[in-house]
Amino acid sequence: DGTEPHEFEPKASDMMRVKDSKVFIYNGMGMERWAPEMLKSMKDGPVAVVASKGIDPIRLTDKDEIKEHGDFDPHVWLGPEEARKEAKNIADALAAASPENKEYFEKNYEKLDKDLTAMTEEYKKKLSTGHSKELVAGHAAFGYLCRDFGLTQASVEDAFASGEPSPAKLADIIDFCKKHNVKTIFTEDMISPALTETISKEAGAKVETLDTIESGEQDANYVKTMKENLEKIDKGLALN
Structure with missing residues (x-):
């Protein structure tokens, strides 16, 4: 909390919290460039989900920015249409980690989907x-x-x-x-x-x-x- 997210780097204690968790959700598209390597280092890590998977990305155009951060604008959650897709990816990951609660996660997702659709149309x-x-x-x-x-x-x-x-x-x-x-x-x-x-x-x-x-x-x-x-x-x- 209170840290500029583009500059965040996990401490050893953060990595242990991830390892001990059941699900690790991250945005992707260059927002957490440290995440893939961290997950590779964990033999028995959590179910991991890239929330932005499958979203049509906005490509960056500045060469220096691309060199340092990658090809894409990561701010997908600020678009309601994209946020709905992120929510579906997250719901599916939660269901994979806890199959007995799949119906619960699906109902929550359906409610959010309706709320986002109504807001977007308005x-x-x-x-x-x-x-x-x-x-x-x-x-x-x-x-x-x-x-x-x-x-x-x-x-x-x-x-x-x-x-x-x-x-x-x-x-x-x-x-x-x-x-x-x-x-x-x-x-x-x-x-x-x-x-x-x-x-x-x-x-x-x-x-x-x-x-x-x-x-x-x-x-x-x-x-x-x-x-x-x-x-x-x-x-x-x-x-x-």
């Missing part, structure tokens, strides 16, 4: 008319969300929030905001707000914080949190 309708289609973010974490709702993402930092953006990059984002009449720039709790605040002043836009569900907040509920995010996006992209 916000597709809201965002389809009378809204800007350009979502400007401090960190490129919303590619799958944008794909699900027909939006275009522009960001200050790349998908893995690594390094400082150049003055030319900042100038490009400010120009983009002015060109597309961007009224809201979205940031998040886990990154420094300084850059987005600078851009918002230059572009004449306000700043709104979205929850990327990475900080380990207690009692967080996925559907509730995503509805709150989408409500902020709905208001931030609404055209006057």
Whole structure:
């Protein structure tokens, strides 16, 4: 909790917790580059599931980012359509680890599936008319969300929030905001707000914080949190 997830590395105690568990769920797509090697080192490890298995990935384009982190944007859980597929992968893994509870896991998945479908349809309708289609973010974490709702993402930092953006990059984002009449720039709790605040002043836009569900907040509920995010996006992209 409280650790930038792109920079997390497991301690020996973390590895022991994984070894002693029945199921180990990880996102994949380069989010936990340490996970495959860790699992290989465990002879009698847990049932392991890559939650993003089978999801159509968004490919990264920056050569340095690809070299350091791999080919794909890992933020699949922020797209409701992708989150539903992740949930199915997780439900199947839980059923494999505990076959006697398969029906329980399937019922929970079916409820989540219905909730996600209803939420997605609601916000597709809201965002389809009378809204800007350009979502400007401090960190490129919303590619799958944008794909699900027909939006275009522009960001200050790349998908893995690594390094400082150049003055030319900042100038490009400010120009983009002015060109597309961007009224809201979205940031998040886990990154420094300084850059987005600078851009918002230059572009004449306000700043709104979205929850990327990475900080380990207690009692967080996925559907509730995503509805709150989408409500902020709905208001931030609404055209006057």
